[in-house]
Amino acid sequence: MLRPLLVSLRQLILPAHCAACGRALNGDGRMPLCAACGRALAALLERPHCPLCGRNAGPYASGPDGCLFCRNYPVRFDAAVRVGPYEEPLRGLILRFKGQGRADLAPFLGRLLAERVALAPWADRVEVVVPVPLHWTRRARRGFNQSDLLAREVRLAGARQAARGRLRRTRPTPHQMLLPSARRHSNVRGAFRPGWFAAGVKGRGVLLVDDVMTSGTTIAECERAVRQAGAAEVYVAVLATADYDDPGPW
Ligand SMILES: [Zn+2]
Ligand SMILES: [Zn+2]
Numbered sequence: 001m002l003r004p005l006l007v008s009l010r011q012l013i014l015p016a017h018c019a020a021c022g023r024a025l026n027g028d029g030r031m032p033l034c035a036a037c038g039r040a041l042a043a044l045l046e047r048p049h050c051p052l053c054g055r056n057a058g059p060y061a062s063g064p065d066g067c068l069f070c071r072n073y074p075v076r077f078d079a080a081v082r083v084g085p086y087e088e089p090l091r092g093l094i095l096r097f098k099g100q101g102r103a104d105l106a107p108f109l110g111r112l113l114a115e116r117v118a119l120a121p122w123a124d125r126v127e128v129v130v131p132v133p134l135h136w137t138r139r140a141r142r143g144f145n146q147s148d149l150l151a152r153e154v155r156l157a158g159a160r161q162a163a164r165g166r167l168r169r170t171r172p173t174p175h176q177m178l179l180p181s182a183r184r185h186s187n188v189r190g191a192f193r194p195g196w197f198a199a200g201v202k203g204r205g206v207l208l209v210d211d212v213m214t215s216g217t218t219i220a221e222c223e224r225a226v227r228q229a230g231a232a233e234v235y236v237a238v239l240a241t242a243d244y245d246d247p248g249p250w
Contacts, residue, residue: 004050009163018026018032018033018034018037018106019032019033019092019093019096019097019102019105020033020035020040020041020088020089020090020092020093020096021036021089022087023036023173031108032093032105032108032195033089033093034135036201037089037092040088040089041089041090042083044083044085044087044089045083045112047084047085048243049080049081049082049156050056050066050067050069050070050080050083051066051073051080051081051120051121051214052065052066052067052070052079052080053066053067053069053080054080054081054213054236054238054241055069055070055082056147056241064171065183068090070142075216076220076223076224076227076234077121077208077219077222077223077235077236078237079120079121079231080213080235080240081113081117081119081120081235081236081237081238082116082213082239082240082241083112083116083240084240085111085241085242086240086241086242087240088093090239090240091240093108093109094109094212094240097173097211098142098146098211100235101143101144103143103149106149106152106153107153107209108237108245109150109153109154110149110150110152110154111157112152112156112239113153113209113237113239114116114153114156114158115158116156116206117158117237120235122205122233122235123158125164125205125211125233125235126205126206126235127161127162127204127205127206128163128165128200128201128204128205128207128231129151129154129155129163129164129165129206129207129209130151130165130166130206130207130209130222130226131145131147131148131150131166131167131168131209132147132209132219132222133147133153133167133168133169133192134169135169135171135172135218136169137172138172144153146211147209147210147211150209150211151164151209152164152212154207154209154237156167163185165200165206165226167192167193167225167226168192169191169192169223170191170192187217188217188218189221190221192224192225193220193225197249201226201231201233202229202230203230203231203232204232204233205231205234205235206231206233206234206235207237208222208234208235208236208237209237209238210236210237210239211238211239211240212238212241212242213236213238213240213241214241214242219236219238
């Protein structure tokens, strides 16, 4: 009697299809990816990123003072990590996670991010983890804020001593990816305010968490907001960094 119930529960709980490419899964279900996507993801994880801005480490990269990109367009945060470039299968995972409301992928993606944070030389300095906020109208449509879920996983998986921080998005802003680069900065300028935690970041090391960093303007505005609230150091952790057609200035 019990067995059919367990089997059906298993089917309910475990993903039956690869969360990146959609092919049927025949593994033990502990990983939401097929073998091919698992291998491709492992290869993406090997791709080096600049320890300062988190972007692809190019041929001239990259020492502690950054890569060619961030030497031309200096970032204001102190350092960044990413899981990989915004390419398959990471891209498919992120699109299903936020575009199709697959909140069940948060533990898997969040743990990948937490591993990156744990390996960073600044990991011990993170005292507050702050997800990049969605405006409540978009959050209501999606049902969750993907950065919230990622930030929670990062705290659970490693940065347990870190407090939870919050920013508020004061107005809905069009997706940065849909805008020409010249409009991206004015789109988010002043769109973030510290939430109830404002006193909590004063003099502390803050980690900003988001899913994808494109031009970097959203992260830059969040950085400005937590610095204004007194943050001593600001670090960034994103699942992916996307290519940019025109890099800056931010
Ligand atoms: Zn797959
Ligand atoms: Zn860089």
